[in-house]
Amino acid sequence: MEQDFYEITNDPLDVGEIARRIILPECGATVTLDGYVRKFTKGRETEHLVYEAYEPMALKEMEKLIQRAQENFEITNIGIVHRIGRLEIGETSVVISVASPHRRAAFEACEWLIKELKSTVPIWKKEVYADGEVWVEGEA
Amino acid sequence: MEQDFYEITNDPLDVGEIARRIILPECGATVTLDGYVRKFTKGRETEHLVYEAYEPMALKEMEKLIQRAQENFEITNIGIVHRIGRLEIGETSVVISVASPHRRAAFEACEWLIKELKSTVPIWKKEVYADGEVWVEGEA
């Protein structure tokens, strides 16, 4: 856990910096998910997004996620950074990076982490179109 | 295929640059594998690595891999960059980055690509220890 990190920020995310922040001598692979703003969702054109977080709770939930991943996968360290505020098309909203001695566990853990983050961490996304906006509701 | 790229280089790799080089408007996720030099393998300490490629054939095999991945997965674009020459501990040897509208296919394709690359692309790794060196033989 000392090597893990989780953050919420208003600033642009640098995928490479997050992926390479912690590389330990026993590791050989890092799998990174870079999630960013898609222009078209179900044929509708997004103008931009706004993310909002219940920040102290979101950080607690991220910490729990990391603990569960550390218990369930043979991995070494995890970094999760979520951006909030206004994001333009193509800008990164979330980066999850998992390093491990062997790649299989890193792929599994990274995919598990993004799926869990999307259902447990209190962050919401508002899609803004040319003609309106809507808070996206997850699948609880 | 026009959006895909594959390269072999002697220069240090920048994971973030490779992962973010091509982001298309229909995409929402990029999964990136960053493979780097591990200090300890089966308890033995590596001093550094040397990678050698049969370069024109390696590029052809990378191109074939990308074509097969494009046929088999719902993905948008792929980047593969392999470094050769002398690499120190922690330095990146290979980056595979896969962008797609939805993350599931990107995870699957990225994992498939590294597995196939390791068995088909003619590149070899020499592990150099304090007391000797050995060309690693893959599992053909």
Add this chain to the structure above:
Amino acid sequence: MKVKVLFFGATADLTRKRQAEIEITEDAVAANVLEQIFAEFPSLVKHHDKKSLLFSINQEYSSGDEKIKEGDELAIFTAVSGG
């Protein structure tokens, strides 16, 4: 006895508030407070099945039967959609 209730995203838009203070009885459990919030902010239930809203107490998801204390921080929000 007073508690703070926070709203986020859709629930902040519906209540037109980011937070409110509500007065509750001494022996209230989470489910009671939730009903009180729905009574005070009927726009929440006009737009949402009560079951689709999530509820937290002191930044932990609530199961509904926790005892509520003076000064607790509650929050009510829709299913999360980050990532």
Add this chain to the structure above:
Amino acid sequence: MKVKVLFFGATADLTRKRQAEIEITEDAVAANVLEQIFAEFPSLVKHHDKKSLLFSINQEYSSGDEKIKEGDELAIFTAVSGG
């Protein structure tokens, strides 16, 4: 008729060459040329089961029965270990 043979990694170390030119007969197929390479560079078979070595013709993996032409680029190497 002459063809070029390339060595990489372990096979370059064993033959102490990175490439060689060998003379082959007109009707040679890949498998014949391979045997000729083993005869010319016995260190290859001293250290490796023949079946563990890989063989390419003009930068494509060989199945062994391709017809070889003047000027073809052959290569012989151990199972790849990149990544």
